[in-house]
Amino acid sequence: MDSLSLISLLTLCLFCCSFLIQAQQPYVGRKTTDCENPDTSDSVLGYTCNGVSMSCQSYLVFRSQPLFNNVTSISNLLSSDPSQVATINEVSETATFRTNQMVIVPVNCSCSGDHYQKNTSYTVGGGEGYFLIANNTFQALSTCQAIQNQQPGISTRNLTAGTRITVPLRCACPTKNQTDVGINYLLSYPIAEGDSIQGISELFGADPERTLEANQLPDLRSTIFFFTSLLVPLRDPPSRVTAPSPPPPRASPPPPNSPPGGSSNRTWIYILVGVLGGVGLISVVCMVIFCMFFRKTKKKTDPIISSESFEAYEKPLEKSLDDGSQDFIDSMSSIAQSINLKIYKFEELQVATDDFSTSNHIKGSVYRGVINGDFAAIKKVHGDVSKEIQLLNKVYHSNLIRLSGVCINRGNWYLVYEYAANGALSDWIFNRDDNGKYFSWKDQIQG
Structure with missing residues (x-):
């Protein structure tokens, strides 16, 4: 009887381990902004260590900002090798990026406790809390809950300028299910305005269906939020991201040959355009005067907020x-x-x-x-x-x-x-009270 119980227990353990290795990572959603909630789930602390390997090569996407706009500053912020950052983005190690340019950052991702992460150090600036550090400085590549979890006993209210803290960056290694279909790398992408699951996948040459599976999202219409990151599964290392070029301007058609008497015809066209323009200008002036008199007749109200x-x-x-x-x-x-x-x-x-x-x-x-x-x-x-x-x-x-x-x-x-x-x-612009108080056109223009 005891041997049967032991066999059952071992079978259950093997099943659980097999399930964890094959499971994907859940998309965290809006939980990342709830910094004051002490009941933190695994998803906000990081991606679970459920991959085939305990450590692996992983990639982050960082958008260049004024304080972090070159290979050296971005590499130092995210604890990456500057030569690798320069190589994968096809620039020199002294290169500077334009604002909001997407920069690919290679990192060594490894398990720390129950979660994958890449640790980096950061010196707190004046007025910064965990929320701003996670979502402004590190652009949702970490969460306020994960950062606070790395600093036990130090709440966001106790942070002071100059304090050195550890920031766990969100990364992950492929699971068995992913390696079985040829996925070798996972890229952490911070979501920006206008992003969609389809668009993010296509930007890196990834299969949108694999992206859905990697983040446990039901379909391509699933809502994704600011201050969150998305895992993008890749077969090969990512290459330099370039924004699509705008289409070239359409060429102007050649001017037609002027027929005899064309000069006379152009004179009549100029006269017609001048007359129509004058009529239009007079109409606009009349409408403005009408609107001003209409607003003037309205009863003056109590003081209210600005507009x-x-x-x-x-x-x-x-x-x-x-x-x-x-x-x-x-x-x-x-x-x-x-x-x-x-x-x-x-x-x-x-x-x-x-x-x-x-x-x-x-x-x-x-x-x-x-x-x-x-x-x-x-x-x-x-x-x-x-x-x-x-x-x-x-x-x-x-x-x-x-x-x-x-x-x-x-x-x-x-x-x-x-x-x-x-x-x-609005009352000062459009109305004149009994004391004659109003903004003149000069006041409005100078304001």
Whole structure:
């Protein structure tokens, strides 16, 4: 009986080992942005050591940036051999790459514990946390969870400039299933805007179906996200990546021969074009004058945030949050923290606006509030606010109001702006009040 139990146990162990060697790597998805979640799964810490070999030649793709734009700086950042980087990209060791140029970086990938990784050292800069290091500096070739896992006891809040940390880069070795069909290398590719599984595969001459299998994705329509990487299975080492050249301009047809009297015909054409152009210009001027008078008749409203184009009207919450939307909220909270926006509690905004009372209502979904003794404009928005947050933090203008913080409550976002005490910018451009306050054309052009 004991011998039968021992045989069964050994059979089960052999089956499990065989399954692990043949299994592929799961695509991590949006979990990489949830830096505050202590419940980390294997997928965010790295690719599982399930390949035929414990170590292998692997490849990373890195997009050249101002601080890392030559063979030496990129090789040092990713702990690669500069001569290998130069050779595979067909450049000299002193070469400089243009911004956002894709650079192939060979690395020796090996198992460390349960995960494949290539370790590199990095000195923390001022104001950097694990999220920015993983997704900005290393371009999603690592994750904030994996980096923090390498620094036990040091949270992102305890990071200080000058601290030397270990960054595990995401790499992997082929499984038995992959080697059986001729796959010899795996390339880690950080996903960028406009990328698709089909396009990434074709860029490196890979079979899209093999790419799906390598990342355990169901089909080519599967969603892939920023701040994540994709494994690309290759039969041969990758070659230098070149962006497709734009098509050459179409040649202009030769000018026709001028018939007799052509000079006279051209004169009439010039006259006709001049008349039509004058009529068009007059029409445009009339439309501008009409629009200005129409806007002038509108009732002057209370002061609101910088521009009415940013207004959003309150929408009812249609359904409760599911796991996907919660992932999105966590992702947006991490992004807000990474660009130094204050994360407010909903109770703070209730106190600031007297529970969003009608006396503090400005217009649409905008309310006046007092936070730490300063006036603020608080706008309630339902849905994706990422584009508005990114726009308001990238654009600076003396007549635009700064976004200072955000809050999320029951599916609604609350954006906290500086308070525009003098009213909306559009009112100053188009309206003239009783005191004659408005922006002249000179003011608008100089603004």
